[in-house]
Amino acid sequence: MPEAEFFDRLEGQYASGLPFVAYRKPILNGKKNEVTAILQQDEQLYHSKDFTESGFVFAPFDTSGKAILFPENASEKLIFEQVVPEEVPAPVTFQKGEISGEKKSTHIELVTKAVEALKAGEMEKVVLSRREEVELKEKDPLKLFRDLLITYPTAFVYCWYHPKVGCWLGATPETLLKVEGNRFKTMALAGTQKFQGTTDVEWGEKEKQEQQFVTDSIRQGLEKAGVSSSGVESSEPYTARAGNLLHLRTDINGKIPNSKFQIPNNNPGSAEKIISALHPTPAVCGLPREKAKEFILSEENYDREFYTGFLGELNLQKNVQRSRTRRNVENLAYRAVKKETDLYVNLRCMQIKDGTAILYIGGGITKDSVPEDEWQETVNKAETMKKVLLK
Numbered sequence: 001m002p003e004a005e006f007f008d009r010l011e012g013q014y015a016s017g018l019p020f021v022a023y024r025k026p027i028l029n030g031k032k033n034e035v036t037a038i039l040q041q042d043e044q045l046y047h048s049k050d051f052t053e054s055g056f057v058f059a060p061f062d063t064s065g066k067a068i069l070f071p072e073n074a075s076e077k078l079i080f081e082q083v084v085p086e087e088v089p090a091p092v093t094f095q096k097g098e099i100s101g102e103k104k105s106t107h108i109e110l111v112t113k114a115v116e117a118l119k120a121g122e123m124e125k126v127v128l129s130r131r132e133e134v135e136l137k138e139k140d141p142l143k144l145f146r147d148l149l150i151t152y153p154t155a156f157v158y159c160w161y162h163p164k165v166g167c168w169l170g171a172t173p174e175t176l177l178k179v180e181g182n183r184f185k186t187m188a189l190a191g192t193q194k195f196q197g198t199t200d201v202e203w204g205e206k207e208k209q210e211q212q213f214v215t216d217s218i219r220q221g222l223e224k225a226g227v228s229s230s231g232v233e234s235s236e237p238y239t240a241r242a243g244n245l246l247h248l249r250t251d252i253n254g255k256i257p258n259s260k261f262q263i264p265n266n267n268p269g270s271a272e273k274i275i276s277a278l279h280p281t282p283a284v285c286g287l288p289r290e291k292a293k294e295f296i297l298s299e300e301n302y303d304r305e306f307y308t309g310f311l312g313e314l315n316l317q318k319n320v321q322r323s324r325t326r327r328n329v330e331n332l333a334y335r336a337v338k339k340e341t342d343l344y345v346n347l348r349c350m351q352i353k354d355g356t357a358i359l360y361i362g363g364g365i366t367k368d369s370v371p372e373d374e375w376q377e378t379v380n381k382a383e384t385m386k387k388v389l390l391k
């Protein structure tokens with residue numbers, strides 16, 4: 001479908017107050033640039049019971065909250081091929097919004113309290129966050145989405161809307177889980193520094209340790225979910241760029257080994273166990289998970305809602321390129337039911353409300369964290385989104 005028609009349909013859906021999501025997966029080696037939209041045909045709020053359904057899921061951080069679903073069978077799907085400029089545009093210079101001194105001191109107090117608890121051995125790591133409001137010049141979320149698409153080719157970029165919930169936008173670097181057939185992929189992402197023209201950088205002990213916690217805990221979680229460690233492979237940690245930031249990343253992938261967790265095409269729901277083993281990862285919550293979650297819920301002083309939750313395709317019918325060769329015709333029955341789950345952690349995101357963007361930004365705290373540095377890290381992360389909002 002032509003790009004103009006795609007966005008006309010989305011504008012129409014938004015103007016009619018009907019739910020939709022538009023998204024593009026990270027572009028790898030300049031290859032895949034499909035932008036997809038899922039347009040729900042009614043304004044009902046559907047929920048996923050156990051991730052056995054098919055559709056697009058939008059889940060909150062707090063697992064006691066319900067995950068919202070745009071069911072595949074109640075939605076229309078649109079696709080256009082994004083033409084990506086050869087050169088990614090240089091980061092836009094933008095006016096820095098004033099951040100109040102009060103915001104800074106509140107965050108520093110929160111981090112200081114956490115460092116004390118970490119030093120006392122109550123937890124090993126906790127991820128703490130804050131919100132920041134930015135007055136929007138461009139108030140149309142779909143225009144902001146178009147800017148995000150161009151600015152962040154290697155992120156999962158989305159714009160999600162439901163009249164009963166609100167509008168969220170983001171460009172996240174973190175995969176929660178990808179399942180195709182009986183293979184899965186996930187990643188351990190943590191540690192942050194500013195990108196200054198090269199990915200060839202040194203990492204401090206604090207960041208290395210913080211990221212190792214995430215890798216270890218994901219592997220343990222997978223094992224608890226029944227995925228034996230012998231079926232899991234991890235890369236060495238490496239530096240990955242996300243906009244104006246760098247993170248330490250380990251890719252983890254493997255085979256879902258026993259028949260109980262096989263994900264054959266007629267049993268699309270078996271991703272559930274792995275989802276609950278992974279979410280919320282120590283990249284967004286902490287370790288031990290329950291202690292860190294308790295600390296976050298009692299000390300952060302606001303509701304994260306969908307920030308650090310997850311979103312993406314759930315058991316969604318995979319797009320198949322159908323050529324007319326005989327072999328493909330014969331394979332069609334099998335191919336047409338091929339399902340894919342592709343979920344991302346909702347980071348570098350914002351909520352659009354009454355002409356204002358509410359940005360959500362956080363960072364991992366360990367006993368060695370320096371509160372002033374942690375504050376600066378949230379300022380750097382906020383820039384990722386402000387680049388598009390304040391240009």
Ligand SMILES: C=C(O[C@H]1C=CC=C(C(=O)O)[C@@H]1O)C(=O)O
Pocket residue numbers: 127129174189190191192247282283284347348360361362363364365381
């Ligand atoms: C919680 C966030 O980032 C996580 C992901 C990558 C690196 C992180 C860090 O260095 O602290 C965080 O764990 C956020 O961006 O709001």
